[in-house]
Amino acid sequence: MSAYACGPGDEPEANAGWAFAVAAAAHHDVHVITRERFRSAVERALAADPALARHLSVEHLELSPRVVALKRGAAGVYWYYVAWQRAFLRRARELHARAPFEVVHHVTFANDWLPCGAAGLDGPALVWGPVGGASSLPLRRLTRWLGVRGTLVEAVRIVATGVPRALWGDHAARRAAVVVAQNDDVAQRFSGAAHVVVEPNAAFPRLPVPDGAAPRGQRVAVLAARLLAWKGGRLAIAAMARPALAGWRLDVYGTGYEERALRRLARRLGVADRVRFLGHRRREEVLRAFASADALLFPSMHDQAGWVAAEASALGTPVVCLPLGGPPLLAADNARVVPLEGDLPAGLAAAVRATLDEPGFPHDRWRADRLVELVDAWYARAARSVGGREGPAPTPEVPAHVPGVGQDLAHEHGHG
Secondary structure (H helix, E strand, O other): EEEOOOOOOHHHHHHHHHHHHEEEEEEEEEEEEOOHHHHHHHHHHHHHHHHOOOEEEHHHHHHHHHHHHHHHHHHHHHHHHHHHHHHHHHHHHHHHOOEEEEEEEEEEEOOOOOOOOOHHHOOOOOEEEOOOOOOOOOOHHHHHHHHHHHHHHHHHHHHHHHHHHHHHHHHHHHHHEEEHHHHHHHHHHHOOOOOOOOHHHHHHHHHHOOOOOOOOOOOOOEEOOOHHHHHHHHHHHHOOOOHHHHOOOOEOOOOOOOOOHHHHHHHHHHHHOOOOOOOOEOHHHHHHHHHOOOOOEEOOOOOOOOOOHHHHOOOOOOOEEHHHHHHHHHHHHHEOOOOOOOOOOHHHHHHHHOOOOOOOOOOHHHHHHHHHHHHHHHHHHHHHOOOOOOOOOOOOOOOOOOOOOOOOOOOOOOEE
């Protein structure tokens, strides 16, 4: 298992890697290669669970300290990831030569446009994903809500990821016996692969639902996101200025370069007294805010698998979102999807107001233990394949509210 991030804790990506590793080890012998930074958390978890440690071994791979020291800023994350994938392939080849594996599974970083080292490993069948990134947004329609900087960033992103996706993403998809897509957009992009399923990487234990919120005179919507243009903060504040949300409050959790522009917009629209910027807060505090809010207002424009939508929905909070990327899937039956046509802020405002008449309900669709049967099914299919392909599948499999699984699951410990 290639897991660039893997370890128990508060980081969603690392938590996802760990959840998949633990799930795979339920019925298989699993060897995970991840980074050094997760060593302490992984070793504590394995020491506390000897049964898990018998079937899950974790190796920590890091590039030289000199190279690590150069990894600074957002750009550093990407080139270091590419270099790490090359190092992973070298290490995986060494391991495979000593003790051949049946399946190699690429889990994290969950993107579909950068190199996948596991795709270069000859012999084992490849399970690629969950991966994402191929979700697009109607740039012309949303330019007004992105601003100049946000529009330029999105235009560059579309161009900068398109060619690498065609080069590396398509290569991994062709090599894969199973492609696990984060959302329907990604599944459609790689629909020519041998077998495509849709399953986000959201995975967490059942979240405790607090007792009913104390009575209050004001209805509350929450926006929780990095304050980047494509997260839809301007849309959320514009929605607050519509008559449907008169008297409502918007609590904004997160920081980012858009904060100053969002504050100016709130003042210009006359809602500054009803929009609270609360900054970065601990996950536990944000979860409490979700549970007590009337709605999560999350008009993100191309989130692949925004966990906040899954967490709020699991707590029973309706999620008002756009028909773009992963949020409609992650919000499950608590999604309130607003079409892009017409007056978009008014549509968002009406959907938030409607949650008073149609509240959400708690569920455990994204529980981590669901992954055991899912990965069993993926590995069983992959192991049956020859050369990583079984022929094209015309229609991606989209999970129902409760995920279905194959009947031919592996109940013995395999080696993958």
